[in-house]
Every structure is written in C-alpha cells, then in structure tokens.
Amino acid sequence: MSDILHFHQRIPTCAQDRLIPLADLDELRVRLRNRISWPAIFLKSFSGLAAQHPRLRQTWRNWPWPHIYQHETSWGTVAISRRFRDDDWLFWGQFESPERSSLEEIQTKLDRFSNGHVEEVFRKQLLLSSLPRFARRLIWWWQLNLTGEKRVKRTGTFSLSSVAGRGAEIQHPPGFVTSVLTFGPINSEGNSRVTIAYDHRLMDGAFVAERLAELEAELHSSIRAELLTLQTLTFRKAG
Numbered sequence: 001m002s003d004i005l006h007f008h009q010r011i012p013t014c015a016q017d018r019l020i021p022l023a024d025l026d027e028l029r030v031r032l033r034n035r036i037s038w039p040a041i042f043l044k045s046f047s048g049l050a051a052q053h054p055r056l057r058q059t060w061r062n063w064p065w066p067h068i069y070q071h072e073t074s075w076g077t078v079a080i081s082r083r084f085r086d087d088d089w090l091f092w093g094q095f096e097s098p099e100r101s102s103l104e105e106i107q108t109k110l111d112r113f114s115n116g117h118v119e120e121v122f123r124k125q126l127l128l129s130s131l132p133r134f135a136r137r138l139i140w141w142w143q144l145n146l147t148g149e150k151r152v153k154r155t156g157t158f159s160l161s162s163v164a165g166r167g168a169e170i171q172h173p174p175g176f177v178t179s180v181l182t183f184g185p186i187n188s189e190g191n192s193r194v195t196i197a198y199d200h201r202l203m204d205g206a207f208v209a210e211r212l213a214e215l216e217a218e219l220h221s222s223i224r225a226e227l228l229t230l231q232t233l234t235f236r237k238a239g
Contacts, residue, residue, distance in 0.1 A: 057071045160182070
C-alpha cells in the first residue's frame with residue numbers, strides 16, 4: 001500500500017460521485033441461488049463503459065517523454081482484503097475484459113481471490129512485497145513507465161475498491177491507474193453513492209459526469225437483464 005500511495009501522489013486526481021438507485025437490483029441479487037456480489041456487478045458494468053470509451057483505457061506515461069498509451073481492452077483490478085500471517089493484507093485481483101464474462105464467471109474468480117490460498121493466488125504480489133523498498137520502487141517504476149501492454153496486465157486500466165459491505169464509503173480512493181471506482185452502502189432511500197477518482201490529465205469533469213450517468217443506465221439495462229435471467233434459472237432449479 002505504501003508503494004501505491006507513493007506513485008498516487010504523482011497523479012493529479014479528482015473525484016466525482018453520483019447517487020444511483022440500486023434497491024431494485026439489490027432485490028434481484030439477493031433472490032439468486034448463487035451469490036452475485038456488488039463488486040462483480042460494478043466490474044462488469046464499468047468495463048462495459050470502457051469498451052465503448054477509449055479514454056477509460058488510456059494511461060499517462062512520463063517516460064521517455066509525456067505521452068498517452070491506449071490499450072485495446074479493459075483490465076480491472078479489485079482490492080481484496082485478506083487475513084494472512086495474523087495480520088490484515090491488501091491484495092489485488094485482476095480481471096481481463098470483465099464485460100466479456102458472465103456475472104457468475106466473475107463471481108467465481110472473485111471467490112477464488114477472497115478464499116483461495118494466499119500463497120497460490122497472490123504469489124507474485126507476496127514476492128514483490130518481500131523485497132526491499134528501493135527494489136520494489138524500481139520494479140514499480142519500470143512497470144508504470146517502460147511497458148505499455150505489460151503495465152496494463154500488471155496494474156490494470158481501472159481499479160475497484162469499496163468498503164460498502166462494512167457500512168462505509170471511500171470518498172477519494174487512491175490509485176495509480178487512470179480511474180478508480182468505488183461505491184458506498186445502499187441508504188434508506190435505496191441509493192448508493194458511486195464515485196470515480198480519475199487522472200485529470202486524461203479526463204475532465206463533464207466526461208466523468210456523463211460516464212456516471214451511463215453507468216447508471218448500464219446497471220439498469222444489461223446488468224438488470226442478466227440478473228433477471230439468473231433469477232429465472234434459480235426458480236426453475238427450485239421448481
């Protein structure tokens with residue numbers, strides 16, 4: 001986390017939020033036979049936007065001169081909190097093009113990150129964390145500046161972090177990718193505060209506001225339709 005915060009300080013970020021009604025989707029979600037978490041839902045919906053808007057797949061690179069790299073596909077990283085070696089650790093689960101996967105496939109992978117053996121699931125991250133700080137920072141700098149395609153595969157084009165399950169929300173999530181998505185718990189009115197922290201060199205407020213509106217529409221169209229399909233399958237199996 002100290003490495004993430006170190007490189008985050010070098011990115012001029014802003015954060016914008018939108019209250020999105022999620023009560024209806026939550027009712028559909030909790031009726032399913034197999035659990036579909038909110039991180040799985042937001043991963044797929046935001047990645048769907050990134051497939052439509054190339055700017056959400058861009059990264060700012062400073063070396064050897066300031067320029068923009070644009071990746072062909074979307075890679076999402078999710079913050080995974082695990083209890084390991086009698087302490088709380090934060091790991092990152094990676095998802096390539098989540099919009100191309102079903103919600104059930106995404107959830108299966110999330111469950112592996114959340115419940116699988118840490119030494120197997122996060123082997124490379126554990127190895128990196130065991131190195132001295134100067135060595136870690138050198139590796140991070142190389143990954144963030146010298147390789148476009150490899151950078152995306154290691155750090156993602158966007159990340160997702162939330163503590164909504166603990167009844168709280170992150171107001172300005174840190175990160176070194178172009179956009180970081182977070183969401184808060186559903187309030188008494190059925191709304192959740194959804195926030196995007198973004199690199200202001202690549203996006204402006206109007207662009208992010210439009211994407212938040214599109215994200216709401218995506219949740220209540222294609223995501224809702226997939227949840228309804230899963231609900232129908234649940235009822236058939238129950239019958």
